[in-house]
Amino acid sequence: MDKPKCNNCEFKSKAAKYLNKAELENLAKNCVSVDFNIGEVIFRQGALSSNIIYIKKGLVKVHIKGPYKEQIIKIAKAPKYLGLPTTFHENINQFSATAIEKTTACFIDLETFKQFVFKNGKFAYEIIVELCNNELLSFRQCVNRTQKQIRGRVAEALLFFCNDIYENERFIIPISREEFGNLIDTSRESVSRVLSEFNNEKLIEIEGRMVNILLPGKIDNISRNG
DNA sequence: GCATTAACCACAG
DNA sequence: CTGTGGTTAATGC
Numbered sequence: 001m002d003k004p005k006c007n008n009c010e011f012k013s014k015a016a017k018y019l020n021k022a023e024l025e026n027l028a029k030n031c032v033s034v035d036f037n038i039g040e041v042i043f044r045q046g047a048l049s050s051n052i053i054y055i056k057k058g059l060v061k062v063h064i065k066g067p068y069k070e071q072i073i074k075i076a077k078a079p080k081y082l083g084l085p086t087t088f089h090e091n092i093n094q095f096s097a098t099a100i101e102k103t104t105a106c107f108i109d110l111e112t113f114k115q116f117v118f119k120n121g122k123f124a125y126e127i128i129v130e131l132c133n134n135e136l137l138s139f140r141q142c143v144n145r146t147q148k149q150i151r152g153r154v155a156e157a158l159l160f161f162c163n164d165i166y167e168n169e170r171f172i173i174p175i176s177r178e179e180f181g182n183l184i185d186t187s188r189e190s191v192s193r194v195l196s197e198f199n200n201e202k203l204i205e206i207e208g209r210m211v212n213i214l215l216p217g218k219i220d221n222i223s224r225n226g
Numbered sequence: 227g228c229a230t231t232a233a234c235c236a237c238a239g
Numbered sequence: 240c241t242g243t244g245g246t247t248a249a250t251g252c
Contacts, residue, residue, distance in 0.1 A: 149231075149232090150231080150232070176240065176241090177240075177241065177242090178240080178241095186232080186233085187232075187233060187234075188240090188241080189232090189233080189234080189235095189241095189242085189243085190231095190232060190233075192241065192242055192243080193232095193242085193243080195242095196243090208241085
């Protein structure tokens, strides 16, 4: 844990770029940066919090308790705000976040953050843009989870890792098969099966968690057509 | 009926 | 933690 120098932060959010010098100094005074190792909980559902959390670096899984089990909502890559949707009206976290890669997160005092929103329109606008994107994403995830079959959902998840997270056809799946299944709402067995199908069909190469997408076009097709 | 899809179980690395 | 095979239930021709 250390005091960040927000002024010349190399991971400054799009919104924070609109903060002036005085505001950035104020932010620095009311914010701490914390490093997390893989598997460490960044914030936990049910715990009290008066912070906005900004992921500067790393990869995080967002999860929430359902009626039966813990459910992974999404994988979120830095840079991104995470504590946002609930903290304005609630000071109890409504979901949890856990690091799945080495991650650095800033904990920003809620009152300080609110003042920026009240007084700096451009800052607030960028926050709204991020929220809108989040909402759109969760709408899409909702439709896809319900309407696509498992092959489509696995293909979609592979493309997500490939395009949105690693920007590379070769990558290492950052979660277990169990968690993969949880994320796309299916069993670990089905994930295993479909991945080896794709492997046998020469669409991907897979060895453990290492993936190489050989035919992104075909995978994209499967993803689209469910 | 028969085929497809996917979950659950069990067992082996 | 994974991969695979058998079984079972639901759904759609």
